[in-house]
Amino acid sequence: MFFYLWLIIYFICSFKVFCFLLKIEDNSFIIFSKVLNLFLLLGVFSLIVANRTGPDIINYQTAYIYKLTLIQNRELIYNNLRLFFNSIGLDFFTFRSVLVFICGLFAIKGLKRLNVSIPIFLFFYMPILLFMDSGQMRNAICLYILVYGLFFLTDEKNFSTLFFILTIILLSQIHTAFIFYLILLVLKIRDEKKRNTILYSTVAVTLIFFIMTILNNHRMPFIDVIYGFILSESDVRASRYITTAGLGFLFPLVVYIIMTLTLRYASLGFIGNALEKKYVEIVNGINVISFIFFPFMMMNITYYRFIRNAYFLSLIAAVILLKQIAINRVRKILLIVSCILVTVLWIFFEIVIYDTPQNIIEPILKNGEWFFNL
Secondary structure (H helix, E strand, O other): OHHHHHHHHHHHHHHHHHHHHOOOOOHHHHHHHHHHHHHHHHHHHHHHOOOOOOHHHHHHHHHHHOOOOOOOOOOHHHHHHHHHHHHOOOOHHHHHHHHHHHHHHHHHHHHHHOOOOHHHHHHHHOOOHHHHHHHOHHHHHHHHHHHHHOHHHHOOOOOHHHHHHHHHHHHHOOOHHHHHHHHHHHHHOOOHHHHHHHHHHHHHHHHHHHHHHHHOOOOOOOHHHHHHHHOOOOOOHHHHHOOOOOOOOHHHHHHHHHHHHHHHHHHOOOOOOHHHHHHHHHHHHHHHHHHHHHHHHOOOHHHHHHHHHHHHHHHHHHHHHHOOOOOOHHHHHHHHHHHHHHHHHHHHHHHHHHOOHHHHOHHHHOOOOOOOOO
16 A cells, blocks of 8 residues: 555656656646645655654654653653653554654745745655655654754844754754754854855865774774763763774765765856755755764764765755756756766665665555554
């Protein structure tokens, strides 16, 4: 059933992309388009929450049932919400559906504000990101909120910086890793020259650490000190993160380079409204900043999620760029081909290198259950 639902949605999205490329979009059917988008979004929601047998979901469910604290004295929002839903007699799958639905609304609101075509975005999102978001629930719901939270970086009004900081702190109480996104405050600097100097200086320093990590047997210098600020001494993840991932980081690195350079090139000469231009600029900045995670990935490949999150945001920026007829046709074709290529590469990485189809694809398409089947 869910395989056919996925197939129907993807066929519709593919058809809409085909119409877009041939410029045969008809704006006279606005009501139909809104109904279609609603169907697509409800279908995607059903697919995301259909996963009940994936390894990560089983772990989440176990922690929910037995009221296990994931991290002592951390991620307070997630843990307290989990305990509250449990205390009123709701099962884990209801809890997950509510969280995904509410947080998903933030992402949808952000896409609508940017006039992003839902079918075109889903065309790139559904092949692999949908399946990863289904399993890695907390990362997904935080990312959905971050999509909207980035508007605080585009806003020059008073207190917008404070609102962004509060957003990131709140997200870090759902998933600790999101505290890293405070570094995005550098993108708030109005002086473009100063901002770029800081960005590329950060890349240069990261490159030095990158080389030092390679020479240090894939163990990042001063990593114990860094984790001392982030993880408590009793945190079981410390022994798991301070390890080595070998050469597993190379594949995400190649994908990252392709997407970052292509999006940067496609952005040249971009003519859009002020909000769209600023959002694309923010995403380009996020791609540059994301390079700092590669030394960490050399120790533990799970840090690749930051790169995948940047890819998610890059798809939003790519769809914004694609709809602008002012962009050179060559740039449009290059952007579309690159998005397809990166999507294919992510599929290969997720289900061949990082994990297996049995853990990622089958829990939805083969063993999925409807969200109302509680």
